[in-house]
Amino acid sequence: MNSLLIRNVRTGEGTDCPLDVLVEDDRIVRIAPAIDAKDVSKVEDGAGMLLLPGLVEGHTHLDKTHWGMPWYRNAVAPRLIDRIENERHWRATSGHDAGAQSLALARAFLAAGTTRLRTHVDIDTDAGLRHLHGVLATREMLRGQMELQIVAFPQSGVLKRPGTDALLADALRAGADLLGGLDPCAIEGDAVAAVDLLFGLAEQYGCGLDIHLHERSTMGAYSLDLILQRTAALTMHGKVAISHGFCLGDLAERERDALLARMAELDVALVTTAPASIAVPSVAACRAAGVTVVGGNDGIRDTWTPYGTPDMLERAMLIGLRNDFRRDVDLEIALDCVTHSAARGCGFAGYGLSPGHRADLVLVDAQTPAEAVVARPVRKLVVAAGRIVARGGHLI
């Protein structure tokens, strides 16, 4: 049996006195002061650093990234549909390899301490399942280190391109974990038909749903209501997530709170990237209503956006900035969006710094969790499923 003892770390909680962490195989066995090192195969000095659980990415698009490729000169027009069309065209002509690219980005995530990740993967009538096969290969490559959830995502719409529904079904049979969707009114055109189709597939394949909802204001509220109706009818409590949910950022508070209350009752998670340039759901309002909030980067360096780094502490910082979180207790909420709440919202099991849970550990040189969020210090040590996988920000 492999065992690892990390000495002298702090968790930033309670008295914050130095603790040791004992890991056996892929599990945390004990967290306590001064654990006996006898019979331990490997001892690591934590040097009083701050211990965080492995970070969680709740929404990205590994298959689209240009990470590590030459700089992509972005001259795309600003509408959503322009970006969708531009990307499909670029993909078809650039020789972009979703396998190699998703692996490069996933490894960069792992080096920065992310051990669980949900990625949406484009499924459409041009690319078929090509992206999915690439990302499935990445998942296989990283098995035992990074837990990767795959959402079969009809980026170009499911109603407008006949045959997409069959491809989504193929994707779920081939290994995708969840079904995705987007904008029932604004992209699909027929909101009821689109939502019925998605929930029908989800019911048939017994999978969860994670739906991109960019629609704003009352249009988004209309779509969200349709989604919540079907979640209730199919008793899919805890199996549905809303990504973005921008409408929850610009509805009147009373309307917003009514929707949040229904989301909480149905255990529908809200996944936010907390973009700075558009109205977004208030993390505080969501949490006050009992809605689980998950943080995510969205795309990283792709044809949609030039921005992004595979660093969930940076995303926590951006969530904090967007929500004007200045106090330490609030910065801890931002961190929670990329740790515990994210794991809960995505359904990642065995998560956290407790005995019996998967030994996904991150050590950083920070005095408090709040400092870890604002300073985003280099990941001195990353342990994934009980194995040391990275030091000083680099995979070993």
Add this chain to the structure above:
Amino acid sequence: MNSLLIRNVRTGEGTDCPLDVLVEDDRIVRIAPAIDAKDVSKVEDGAGMLLLPGLVEGHTHLDKTHWGMPWYRNAVAPRLIDRIENERHWRATSGHDAGAQSLALARAFLAAGTTRLRTHVDIDTDAGLRHLHGVLATREMLRGQMELQIVAFPQSGVLKRPGTDALLADALRAGADLLGGLDPCAIEGDAVAAVDLLFGLAEQYGCGLDIHLHERSTMGAYSLDLILQRTAALTMHGKVAISHGFCLGDLAERERDALLARMAELDVALVTTAPASIAVPSVAACRAAGVTVVGGNDGIRDTWTPYGTPDMLERAMLIGLRNDFRRDVDLEIALDCVTHSAARGCGFAGYGLSPGHRADLVLVDAQTPAEAVVARPVRKLVVAAGRIVARGGHLI
């Protein structure tokens, strides 16, 4: 005469072919391909990296920072006045040293390529000129490397605390370059009296003004109008800046554009930190109206905010994110806010990558200026006034 030749750099402009930069003493002498190295004292290999002009910080508070100090646990109530009161109390009881702290932060700015910086320095009846003396010492320490503009800033208001006006006058005589102010309605209470007092002092001491205007919507518009009236009456064209100007982010477009047109006519700059959690002036709208936009961090790790790094490329990224700048041409505008426009708006002379200008140079490993903004790569080399001052992000 000291001379320095940096070989093989790119500027990201035009054909982007490799160029050499010849520096003599503190000035750029020539930028051209294959410059003869004969008689040059020092030759440096630019390795094909991207050359940027020294970065410019247009709005920070060097004197308040805890940079390098133990983590400050923030539990401050959210109102502006709570933050002002909390800070004054903390300062009085913590032994914070504005000299040591401002030097630590200024040096961190320099290591990250910032060679010109405008800082507001608190002047009030509790602290007197103590902060100013600390920052003046920092300016002296960094003379010949970093050009530091000091704004005498009545953070606690000028009307409510009798004697503040005399202290501001003392500060200007002691070496402050500009006069600051804040929120004529919301903080000062008597907007006309406050603005008259500030402009009176500015006229008396022949200095420029940089006024914090947090007031939103129509209240901010009222204060801004008073400021612009007096700018015109005293023909202070090009000598007044508005920091924050949040009202320009939430006024109706027609009202906003009328104010922007007057600002452009009077050459009043807009200084923005582009916060994500409040309505802010659109950089595109300001520039379209002809208003010079300057980027700044505001406070960095102080009692007001836990956030911030002394990295103007990171600030450019945050400006880009806030303004939804995704295309390369737009990211170049974000960069301009912390380079050329910032220098123009603050009145820093001899700025830019041209012969005769001060040799403030930054080399980064990026393919394009847009990539430099989103990736914020380590500053491989920083030259300040002709001397190499930092390598790999560290001062030498």
